[in-house]
Amino acid sequence: MSLTNALxxxxxxxxxxxxxxxxxxxxxxxxxx
Amino acid sequence: VIEFNxxxxxxxxxxxxxxxxxxxxxxxxxxxxxxxxxxxxxMPRRELDNADRLAAALNALGARPRGGDTAVELEGxxxxxxxxxxxxxxxGPLDVVPQAAAIGGFEDVATVELSLGDFSVRSITxxxxxxSKEAAGRPKDAAALPALYATREALRRRR
Numbered sequence: 001m002s003l004t005n006a007l008x009x010x011x012x013x014x015x016x017x018x019x020x021x022x023x024x025x026x027x028x029x030x031x032x033x
Numbered sequence: 034v035i036e037f038n039x040x041x042x043x044x045x046x047x048x049x050x051x052x053x054x055x056x057x058x059x060x061x062x063x064x065x066x067x068x069x070x071x072x073x074x075x076m077p078r079r080e081l082d083n084a085d086r087l088a089a090a091l092n093a094l095g096a097r098p099r100g101g102d103t104a105v106e107l108e109g110x111x112x113x114x115x116x117x118x119x120x121x122x123x124x125g126p127l128d129v130v131p132q133a134a135a136i137g138g139f140e141d142v143a144t145v146e147l148s149l150g151d152f153s154v155r156s157i158t159x160x161x162x163x164x165s166k167e168a169a170g171r172p173k174d175a176a177a178l179p180a181l182y183a184t185r186e187a188l189r190r191r192r
Binding site: 002003004005007008011012013015016017019020022023024026027 | 035036037038039040059062063065066067069071148149150180184187188
């Protein structure tokens with residue numbers, strides 16, 4: 001399943017929370033670089 | 034670590050009754066596009082009472098202009114121009130974009146309402162995101178287009 005389809009299966013508020021989690025992971029990865 | 038809490042940003046704007054649309058990558062993400070950015074772009078209605086509410090919302094979020102560390106007390110008059118303004122806030126980066134290439138401003142764009150649980154926001158449509166990225170012409174905008182086209186197709190197939 002594509003990421004687009006996975007996102008489309010979520011309600012918009014769940015997409016928003018997923019974005020926050022993604023941002024946190026990316027910030028941590030940037031810090032550890 | 035820079036916090037990015039788009040839910041808090043949008044909820045604060047909604048609680049302050051700011052008339053605005055979500056634009057840019059978060060607008061596309063909310064409609065299923067996986068290309069992400071860690072900042073929120075909003076297009077406010079350019080009108081004095083709304084500008085006052087926007088300033089109050091940004092003050093509540095501890096907004097400081099990007100590039101400076103100092104929080105400033107914003108007021109409505111700061112949001113009556115057409116230029117994009119970038120802020121850091123306690124809930125992450127936020128850009129105020131009164132107009133965007135190809136799609137125009139608040140009165141011009143096509144939007145869709147998105148329920149976010151106990152509140153809702155309006156976002157520009159995926160077609161408007163695509164039009165603005167096509168017109169902006171920067172390499173990062175061009176790079177975002179294939180995924181946006183795929184998302185538009187996926188949305189059409191589901192409707």
